[in-house]
Amino acid sequence: MTASHPSPFSAVTRRATLRAAGAGTALLGLGLAGCRSAVSSEGDPVPAGDAKPRRGGTLRIAIGNDFTPALLFAQSAQSLQQGLLFNTLTRYDDRLRPQPELAVSWTYPKDGRSITLKLREGVAFHDGRPFTADDVIFAVQNLQNPVRAAQLRATASAVTGFEKHGDHELTLRLTHPVANLFDLFEFMIITDRHTVADAVAGRKLNGTGPFRFVKWSPGTGLDLVRNDRYWRAGRPYLDAVELRVAGQADALVSSLRTGQSQLSFDVPGKSMALVKSTPSLKITDYSTGAGAYYVGVNTTVKPLDDKAVRQAIAWAVDRDRLLAQSLGGYGLASAAPWPRSSPAFTEARRTHYRHDPAKARELLRSAGHRSLKLPLLHSATPGDTSIAEAVQYDLAQVGIDVTLEPTDPATAQKKLISQSMPALWTLSHGFAQVHPSTLAVSAYPFNEAKNTSRFRSGTYTRIVKEAWTTPDDGPAGRARYARITEILLDEAFIIDLVVRGQVQVASERLRGVSLNKFSQARLDDAYLV
Structure with missing residues (x-):
């Protein structure tokens, strides 16, 4: 059986929360209870907004916590940047239905003891190396490693065998059916297996995502630039992203109100009244919540x-x-x-x-x-x-x-x-x-x-x-x-x-921002007007 799913993966507004309240069970229907497959649509989404997307500009994001390389493979307060540097195999839509990313389709038998993934071709890491099935194998094994402190290690450890069918098709063998397998696929960032030691030291972050790592300045933040090899033609629109640490609430809110930064997910609740009174800022509340x-x-x-x-x-x-x-x-x-x-x-x-x-x-x-x-x-x-x-x-x-x-x-x-x-x-x-x-x-x-x-x-x-x-x-x-x-x-x-509440505060000039279910920012479609 096959099913076709559209992409994009847009943010859900607070109003949509009520509509989705009865739809959470959609995820469970995607368990390994039958033979199903999802196939990617090839069309790219048009970002929401009332202005035509344009190329260029630097987006500055105010963050409350500095990057911690040792926690790269765990969900923590620093998960925001993972979706900028790395891709995942799939990502959920607003109703918790998995959609294609680096995996374009998947099939699995009724017994739930395996899943076969067809991988996207033509994807390269930031250093130019092609993405293949070996990188998926490494990603799973990397999360199985206790040193990585990855919260989904138990789910990753349910994978006990790998069978490659060329460079872009792979079967994962499972010890038992896993109800949250697609949680793993959205959580698990695909990193370069050759430079993982440099990644957890903060020296080199080599992914397939829309932005490339330039440098990490401890206490200051991360500098990223556009990935010109990105597999989505014409994306991202932005030339660069700067994540800047603002440890104090007053400094963080001031940077947004003065236009020094254009985006933050770390505005404390006590400061929201001040944000609401600033005409140049807009607030988005995601239905996923922020934990x-x-x-x-x-x-x-x-x-x-x-x-x-x-x-x-x-x-x-x-x-x-x-x-x-x-x-x-x-x-x-x-x-x-x-x-x-x-x-x-x-x-x-x-x-x-x-x-x-x-x-x-x-x-x-x-x-x-x-x-x-x-x-x-x-x-x-x-x-x-x-x-x-x-x-x-x-x-x-x-x-x-x-x-x-x-x-x-x-x-x-x-x-x-x-x-x-x-x-x-x-x-x-x-x-x-x-x-x-x-x-x-x-x-x-x-x-x-x-x-x-x-x-x-x-x-x-x-x-x-x-x-x-x-x-x-x-x-x-x-x-x-x-x-x-x-x-x-x-x-x-x-x-x-x-x-x-998962609250996004952004400049009225910014369009096309979204988050995945693990609070990883998605800026493929983001642009400044």
């Missing part, structure tokens, strides 16, 4: 080994106030990790924990505590600091005195991966915007086998693995997602607070 803020709990630290204490923390936080004051109203107050577009979302689980200080104090007393003193690590960025301060205030109202521990983002990510967090921390997580099993299999805070909270449960592991290896968008599949959510809410080793 969720949460409180993480180290379950090996007493008394947090008692789930009653963890549940008390969950009841203590005022999520609605946090959303309004720290995120400017962009997002969704939620005790569960899922955005509304996810097939795992339900309103009842979103509101499972409400702001109830009396109940929080009652739970603490039942566990034998009237007051506690605990550390709370957070990322030292304006948005994350605001969240941590709000949590600190709410916990103080129920007798939990927390000391804030601001930490640079790269160190916080390393602590997350190495399971070396203190008693409490607040950061943000991704992966709830794609297949529900990906969150529990791949996101460090939730991983059923090795999570940052050091929480283990045989029941949790069993349900997660069933959801991961059994593609099913019917009642049985939804029941598995519900069970995963119920365990998360009851055990409260991760306490979700707010699904963040």
Whole structure:
């Protein structure tokens, strides 16, 4: 069977979120449950906007976090630039249906134990070397390497064999059906296998994407230029992209308002009112969300080994106030990790924990505590600091005195991966915007086998693995997602607070920007008027 899908991969507006809310299950229908194939359309999209696209210009992007080469293959706050330098095999459309990128078609048998990819021909890396099936093999094996700290390593590791059919066709052999296989294909950037050591050191980033790496200036940012070998004829329109670090909110917003930068995804919620009052700036809110803020709990630290204490923390936080004051109203107050577009979302689980200080104090007393003193690590960025301060205030109202521990983002990510967090921390997580099993299999805070909270449960592991290896968008599949959510809410080793809005602030002169589901910027069609 074959199906044809159009491209582009445009941004979804907030209005489209409601239309997509019931369509999240479309992803599940693309599981390995039958013989299907997708074939690329050869037409290029025309960027949205009221002006004709034109070639030229330099786009300056204000970023809150500097590039961290060691995290190149993980999703983190620096994922933005990956879509500029690199391509992926596929990318989802607005309804979570995979569309062609470096893979132009795919077929797989009913048993779900393999998938055959037909690869795009005529693609070259920035240094001129042709892209072939060997580069896909390397990309998968690279993510299987624990050193890369890639969140989808478990999914990549389900691939146990490769069979090439020439340079541009490849069969991947799987140990079992994988419900989130296309999550892997969108997450996995295709890098040059010959220079990966230079890539993770920040010396050379050799991809097939629309822009070439010029230099990384630590603390300042990245300089990129147009890739004249790009496989999409006539793209990109821009001559260059400069990503510039603006660690302070005031500096970041000022750069946008004065025109020094034309794009940012890192404007803190507290600054959105000022952005709204600037006529030269426009705001786009993507329905995927930008992950969720949460409180993480180290379950090996007493008394947090008692789930009653963890549940008390969950009841203590005022999520609605946090959303309004720290995120400017962009997002969704939620005790569960899922955005509304996810097939795992339900309103009842979103509101499972409400702001109830009396109940929080009652739970603490039942566990034998009237007051506690605990550390709370957070990322030292304006948005994350605001969240941590709000949590600190709410916990103080129920007798939990927390000391804030601001930490640079790269160190916080390393602590997350190495399971070396203190008693409490607040950061943000991704992966709830794609297949529900990906969150529990791949996101460090939730991983059923090795999570940052050091929480283990045989029941949790069993349900997660069933959801991961059994593609099913019917009642049985939804029941598995519900069970995963119920365990998360009851055990409260991760306490979700707010699904963040994925907010883009751009100059009114900028057109054609989009993001993929892993927050990688797509500027193939971007241009300045």
